[in-house]
Amino acid sequence: MENSNSHKLNEASQAFMEEKPRCGRPPEMEECVRRERILEAACKVLQKHGYHGASMDKVAECSGMSKRTLYKMFPSKLELFQILIRERLFDVKPQVAPDAMTAEEELSTLLIDLACTILRPDRISLIRAIIAESSESGYVREIMAALEAGGEDNALEAWLQAYCRQQGYSNTNVRLWGKMLFGMTVGDFLLQALGCATQAPTCETIRHHTGVAVQIFLAGVQGVKPKG
Structure with missing residues (x-):
């Protein structure tokens, strides 16, 4: 009986160790995916609020990204919308x-x-x-x-x-x-x-x-x- 319980305990412990990585922090989103999500959000914000009504706060909220991430990839609102218009319409x-x-x-x-x-x-x-x-x-x-x-x-x-x-x-x-x-x-x-x-x-x-x-x-x- 003791051997049986010990065997089950070992199996449970091994299963826990195998599943543990899946319970940790999810892998970071690829930079290209983050960038595309931000540009998509900027497009929606521009359409809804216009350039003057748009803000980095609104883009961050719409994209689900932090402002820190937003500014890391796009240093300013002007540059963000320059890139958006160039890539969507000119490139x-x-x-x-x-x-x-x-x-x-x-x-x-x-x-x-x-x-x-x-x-x-x-x-x-x-x-x-x-x-x-x-x-x-x-x-x-x-x-x-x-x-x-x-x-x-x-x-x-x-x-x-x-x-x-x-x-x-x-x-x-x-x-x-x-x-x-x-x-x-x-x-x-x-x-x-x-x-x-x-x-x-x-x-x-x-x-x-x-x-x-x-x-x-x-x-x-x-x-x-x-x-x-």
Whole structure:
């Protein structure tokens, strides 16, 4: 009987030792997860309160993080919202389909991917908040101007730059062409989404509209005399 009880006691003790680590402090959250949670909270706070009404206290509360953690990753409110706007709206990385065989297919798939990214509901909500705030907030206008001025890494402009070099358009104003093409495609969908459109355009609508716009654009490019 004593041996049996002793055996059971040893088993219980061993089980306790095996389970004990699970009762301790949970592992710390990965830094990238904390960062993403803070940015997500900042986005919600901006949409609800505007830039002036937003505060690091509100972001900390919304994210479930301490202010100490918040300030460790983002030294100021201005820097936090600069990073938020840049990453959500400016650091968009559209991709060209790997099986694209022609310039028309490459450009179309790039623009379609760009449209599908920008037209996501969370991005549209952020754009609405920025538009509503920018008319009254000099800080938000300064953020947007600074980010636009530094927006050299643009996938659409990079594609156009390579295409123009290949076609002999060495002195082309690629930034102007990029804005024109963006307005014909993604910009048009964006205006609809921000305006009175009752529903988002379907993937089929985006593909068709973009395909037609790219055909018109490239046909027009062929009619422009290359500058040496």
